[in-house]
Amino acid sequence: MNKKLPFVKRIMLKMQGFMMxxxxxxxxxxxxxxxxxxxxxxxxxxxxxxxxxxxxxxxxSFEKQIHAIRSILRSKSKEMTEDTEEKSLSTEARERLENSIKENK
Amino acid sequence: MADKTLNQKQISDPEKWVELHGDYLFRYAMMRLNNKSLAEDVVQETFLAALKARKNFAGKSSERTWFVGILKRKIIDHFRKSSREDSHDDIQKIIDMKDDDFLLSGARQGQWKTGRRPKDWMIDENDQSEKNEFWEFLKRCIAELPRRLAEVFILREMEEIETDELSNVLELKPTNLRVILYRARKQLRSCLEDNWIRAHEDRK
Incomplete structure (x- = not known):
């Protein structure tokens, strides 16, 4: 038993060093x-x-939070872009765009 | 040769583009730029670039995807320009910013300060109304980030640009880019914890 101690201790110290x-x-x-x-x-x-x-x-918690932020940001931004009820071009902007396309066609 | 042209999908009449894609492209741009006139400008640039490039439309992807691809480049260009206009001091200031989330000395050095310890949000991503509520707060918190942090964060998280490309485009060292993203995420999570969690708990 006694003979084994230094060995065990050596292992313990090694493990401690590794853990640290x-x-x-x-x-x-x-x-x-x-x-x-x-x-x-x-x-x-x-x-x-x-x-x-x-x-x-x-x-x-931190890790879960930053993952949740990414996942909700990505899914919601896609969802909102697809959603035709969401913001759309104003009438003026639409006209402006149509004119600039006609002029440059 | 003739067969090839026949097999190609033709792009629609440019005079119908606004009707077909205008609103979608506008929403896409708004989501990233959060500014109406800027968003209208990049959509216009996209259509003009598409006019010049329409011969190259090979019909391999859908027309919508093709337009989004052009818009994406325009949005990145916008952020690139705005990052050029910034002085390097601004970036350096963000990078050098003191981190006050962690204890600076003592036996618990490097651990979260008591008031800053992240909580378990217990968010249920399958719950649509919870997700919607979270999203509202997330948008507000992004708007509160310093502009540079917000821009880089949007390009990485929403536009899903890989960090190698991002550090090239924005001419940022990869290590600095990593710090910026870390700061943005940390600030967002803390803003959400202060606001969303509180509102959420009140309702329960």
Missing amino acids: KAMISCDEASRLASKSLDTKLTPGEKMRMKMHLMACRFCR
């Missing part, structure tokens, strides 16, 4: 969450972010 390196702050985690919406994270970044999110519900 892997632990990032909310500041960094939220930046990574935002970055992940734009580009693929490196495996290291991905792991650090995941570990942080597991431990931190605020950053989990």
Whole structure:
């Protein structure tokens, strides 16, 4: 048993060092969450972010929020553009456009 | 040769363009520019560019898609021009802006400050009325962003331009672009939490 301790301790220290390196702050985690919406994270970044999110519900909320903003923005803006009840050209603008097309045809 | 021309879909008569696509293109532009006369201008530019390019319409996509493609370039051009007019100081100011969401020192350095911790919004995206309400607040919050942040955010999130292209178009370093998008998202989420969540909770 005694002989094993230094070994176990060595492993523990190694793991601790690894964990410390892997632990990032909310500041960094939220930046990574935002970055992940734009580009693929490196495996290291991905792991650090995941570990942080597991431990931190605020950053989990942050990540969900920025995803919700993107998804609602994208779906609503498409929906509104399709919606013929929505804003349309004024009569004056319509005339102006039609004239400029006629003149340049 | 003759077969080829026969197979091609012909573009409709330009005098019908306003009737067929005007409102749609206008709504598309309004959504991104949030300014009526600007939106009318880019739609006009789009039709004029389409007149010149109509021979190139190959009928591979629908006419509508073809017009939207041109409009998209016009909108990007507009943002590119407006970003050129800005002094580099403006961008630098945004990038250098102090971040006051996180603790700057102590054992909990880098953690969210107490009043700034993101909450669980528990938003149900399948609930149309909830989504509509969220959208109203989102529009207001976007309007409150500093202009540069809003423009970059719109191009990335609504226009769905990838960041490589965006940093080329706006002549921004990729790292600076990343900071700008991060700032915009953080400011929006905080504006929404202050306003939408409050209004939402009041109603419950």
